[in-house]
Each structure stands twice: as C-alpha cells, then as structure tokens.
Amino acid sequence: MTKNIMIVGVGGQGTLLASKILGQLMLSEGYDVKVSEVHGMSQRGGSVVTYVRFGEKVYSPIIDKGEADFIIAFEQLEAARYVEYLKADGRIITNTQQIDPMPVITGAAEYPENLIESMKNKGINVDAFDCLALANEAGSSKAVNIVLMGRVSKYFDIPVEKWEKAVEECVPAKFLELNKKAFKLGRG
C-alpha cells in the first residue's frame, strides 16, 4: 500500500530539505519512493508543496485530494489550504507559526482566525505545536524543518537512529549538532 506525505509551507522555509530527508529514509527502508517538487517562480515566498510517496511500487509522482496520510505543514494557513488533500483518517502535523501572505500585508485580505480549531472541529487529526520556538531553542530559526521531522518521526514505526542517520546525511556537517538538537526537541 502506497503511503503519501505532503509537505507544505512558504517558499524559503526549507521544505525541500524535509522531503529529501523523508525520501532518503524511505529508500533506506527498502521502499520504492517518488518525491516531487516544484522549483522556480513559486519559490519566491509563495505557497510551496512537495509530495513524498513510498510503497512497494509507486506510479504517480503527485498526491491528489483525499490521498494524503500525512500533511506536514510549516505554517498554519498552508496547513488549512491543503486540508482537502488529507485522507479521512490522515493526520496534519503543523507548525503554529503564522506568516502573513502579501494580500494580508497589503490589507486586501485577512488572515483567518482559529484555523487549528476549525480543523479540529471538522474532525481532522491535528498535531499543532510551535516549531519556531523549538528551532530557536536549538539555536536557529532555520531549523524549523528538522524540528518538524522530529515530531513526524513519532508517528512512524522506524527506529529513531535511522531518522537521525537520514538527517545527518542531508544537513551540512557544520550545522549537524544544531540539527540533532532540533530533531530531539521536535520528537519531545
């Protein structure tokens, strides 16, 4: 059975590194893996989506509405934007951070309130926490992606050492200690 993980966030938040770590990990677990990303225009502070699919044999590189087992969201509004992609029994793991999109900054639109409550009220499994605070505690606001990976690792029956190894393979050596700490804080 193919498992689907969607990673959503704001361009520049480090979503590509998260998909790289997941891809690497699932490959080392012996799965067929497809990771799909979009480069270019959408990366400039826009809404970005990456798909990670793994299983015995994976065909489509993308995840469609109602298919995601997990949505890993780097930002609240982005979590809410992609809710329709979640499977009925899927789970959203989201950073509670709010980043105003340009229409909100210019006053043309408002940032919706209580999004996490709204999701929960619809019966959606949401695990929301402040990744930015934990990333700062680890030493850098840029470690949000690794904090999230730490939290995600709790939902998988894969030994923590393997997760740590995948992180090690994907981050620059000089930031390894910082990222190890971020992973531990995320996992809790």
Add this chain to the structure above:
Amino acid sequence: MLGNKALARGLYEAGVSVVSSYPGTPSTEVTEEIAKYDEVYCEWAPNEKVAMEVAFGASLAGKRSFCAMKHVGLNVAADPLFTCSYTGVNGGMVICVADDPGMHSSQNEQDSRHHAVASKVPMLEPSDSEEAYRFAKKAFEISEEYDTPVIIKMCTRIAHSQSVVETSERKEPEQKPYIKNIAKYVMMPAYAIKRHPVVEERMNKLKDLAEDGEFNRIEKGDKSLGIITSSTCYQYAKEVFGDKACILKLGMVNPLPEKLILDFAASVDKLVIIEELDPVIENHCKQLGLEVSGKDIFPVEGEFSQNLIAQKLGVKEPTFTSLDETMPVRPPVMCAGCPHRGLFYVLSKNKCTVLGDIGCYTLGAVAPLSAMEMTLCMGASISSIHGFNKALGEESEGKTVAVIGDSTFMHSGMTGLANIAYNQSNSTVIILDNSITGMTGHQQNPTTGYNIKGDPAGKIDLEALCKAMGFNRIAVVDPYDLAECDRVLKEELKAKEPSVIISRRPCALLKYVKHNPPLKADEKNCTGCKSCMRLGCPAISIKNKKAVIDNTLCVGCGVCMQLCKFDALKLQEVK
C-alpha cells in the same frame, strides 16, 4: 534521483563531450548536474539558439553533444533545429526540452511535441527518472544511427520528481573524425533540396523503431478499456487503473507508430487517449481512422492528476473534508532586500508605463507595486518600447520605460537595443543588473565574470556595450537609493534622445552579499501611516496599527527607512 539529474547521468555515461544550455525552469538542473563531471565541457550560453548551435558545432566536429532548454527556449532555438534536421549530425546530438503544463514558472503552456513534428526530428518522452536516464543513453545511439538530432521531452513532473535509478559507468564513444562534406552541411538551396528527401526517408525508417517495442510497449490488462498515453499521464493512468485496463505506453512520441496502435485498438473494446496539452496522439489515431476519446473528455489546459483521470473515466475518487474559511492566496513575491523593489517603487511613484520582461522582476506587476504593464517573452521589453514609442510619439516617450534583467538582456535584449540605436526612438531602457540569473536559481551569465563552474570567465561591460551601440546617455544607479533613482529617471525620461539606465546591485540571496542587521521599528515614532507598506516587502507588516519588522526576513536594506517621515524605522548597529 531527480529526473533532470538522471537525464544528466545518462548523457554522461553515454560519453557526452560538449554541453551548452541556457537556464529555464524546469530544465535547468540537467546542465547544472552535467557541469559537475570534469570529463565534460559544459557552459551557459547567452541564449538557446546559441546553445543549440554550439552543440551542433561540436557534433559536426565528431563529438557527442547536448543542449537543454525550456519549452519557450525551443522557440528561440527553432531556427537551427529545423535545419540541423536537414544536415543531420556527425557525433550524436541530443536536445532536451522541458515543458511546463500548468505554468508553474512559465509564460505559456505550449506543447513542444509540435516542434518535433514540424522539424521532423525524433522525440523521446520519459515517464520517470529511470527512463530519463535510459533514454538519454539511447538517444545518442539513435542520433548516430539515423543521422539526426534527437529531442528528449521532459515536463515539470518528470524533471522535478525523484525516483529510483541504478547507474553505471561512463563509456567513451568511438572518436569520429570531422570530414568536410559541403553537400551535407552547407544548407543553400541546391544542397538543401537534396537533403529534404533524406529527412523524409529517415522519418520512415524511424517509424519502424516506433513500431517494434523498445520505447513503446503494451501493458496487458482488462480489455474493456484501452489507454494510449505517455510521460506523467502514464503514471496517473497506472495509479487509477493498475491492470484494470490495457495500456499502450509511448516512450517515442515522434514519429508515432501506426501498426502498433492499430493492433492495440483492435484488441480492446474502447480506446481513450490520455495526454496533457494538445491532442497530438489523438489526432494521429484519428488520422489512422480510429474512433477514440480524448480531448472530448480531458482538458487541453493545465496539468492532469490521478483524480482527474478517475473522474473523467467514471472511477470513484477519494473523499475529503473542506474548511469553511476562505484562504487568502499566497503568491510569490520579491524577496526582502530585493534590489528590484526600490526601482519599481520609483517607477510606480512616477506613474511610468513599464514594459517588462522575463525574470524575478516580472513580480513588479504584483500589488502593491503594480508597476509593470506588459510581459511577453525574453527581450520583448526593449523591442516593444521602440514600437510603442514609434506609435505614440511624445505622448508616451516621457513616461514609458522598458525594464529587463542582465541575463535576459544578454539573451535577446541586445538586438532590440541595436534597433533603438539604429532606428532612433526616444526610448528609456532600464537594465536591472543584479549580477546573476535569478529566477532559475542563480546561474552565471556573460555579465557576471564567472562560468558555470564558478571559475573566472570573460565579463561583458554593459556600459561599454551600450556606448559602442551609440548611446550617449548611460546612467548607473543604486536601486537602494530612492532619491537618486528618482532624479535619474526623471532626467532620462525628459531627455530628447534614447538612454539606458543601469540599476545595479547584486541579488540579495547571493552568498557573497553582506547584509545589515534587521531594522528596528520604533513603536513610539510610528504613526501607522503605512507609507512603508507601499513597498510590498514581506518583512514589514502592520500589527495593532504599528509597523512591525520580521527579524528572520529583514536584511536591513534600508529602503523602507527612506519612505518613513517619522523616523520609526531604524538601522541597528552592526555588532
């Protein structure tokens, strides 16, 4: 392995020697990956036409050569493409074109298969990274065996998806000597007339290759439905149907097989063609007299997905939950500290009519700057302002500008500028020189002084170039200095002759660019007038009627400070 990386690996193993490309999403990484192999000469060319001609020259010399481009880039390179189809090759020549259905990062979603059909060049279309790798190697063999350039067509979902690939070692191909052959390589009428039948004969021979199964295969399943498909649509179809349908999977999309399709059609109850963009396979089937479904149920626009295919073919789609809230969109924006922002603010303030071009700065069209009124294709800003001013004369000359980036200027802005110099329109051209090709992810270009490997290279001096063309008025401004930009802009618009303004400051994302600490917003001084908000900087927002700076984004460029009349935005000391 990323599709683009897999393609690069295949080319490398097949012994490619010379590679020349112009960056363009989603094709860029193919060339960036090849540049990592020391055995291959690899470069960024000023544009796709040049790149393809470089590849042709290397092929003529007897080496295996390659060039990559996005779909619109193939329009630029169409001239050499159509005629090197006639000359054929010496060493193998492979061209990669990457389409962008859904326009993730493009100005149109044209279907490159038309170019292959029109130029009579074989086209292979991989459906995952493994095929990209394998087809790259095969493409050189076809090129040399059939004496033709070969196109490999990628698309966003194949180029930017990673799947498993098993690699092998590089094998150096047999060295072919260059042999003078005027009748084959000089395409003047007398010789070209003789080459055209050769092209037709070659396409006939290639049809046999399309028939016999190396690239095109039948996957058996339930005979009630037959699907003909290729590329990423094959993957979506497999996702939906598995073995509940028979699938004819095409890896060679030009020329298309005939017998294979007819036999396949005869073996199934109903035939459906699943292809993104235009009905190329569908029209071919109809020409063969087959009754097929295709664009009567599937759209011509945008990307497909597994749910779309399920929905159109009556398969149950998964259910999902929706929220009641309306989500504000999150469009891409110019980065905090982007040197283009200050310049566009000044253009907006002066109510200029801005004819734009292709690059990060196209985002100048987005609110609140909204300072761009036209974007067509690479280089069109400069050529179009000439036409605009010739049409309107003094009515437009004093308030219209063309804006173009350094890389786009090198690509095809120079020829437009030559036209202004030659046919003399009173036009003001602004070159946004951020010292890099930005949008595609920081590639070097002829104005940066570095090559694809980051080593020092030739550097074209923009001022000297414009001067040599005959421009008397060439001004250089720092786009972080709003007052100076405003003064120079007004002066050049007023001038009664053509002028070039070079707005120069490196992209804020370049590693060597040093940033100031984030600005500090002074709550006491801020009146909440929102002047700073007119810049559309993602690092500034208004919270409780006061300006707030996002410390993780702000690079201390100080442009917003220049708009604040109340000294509420302040530079912090460098610690």
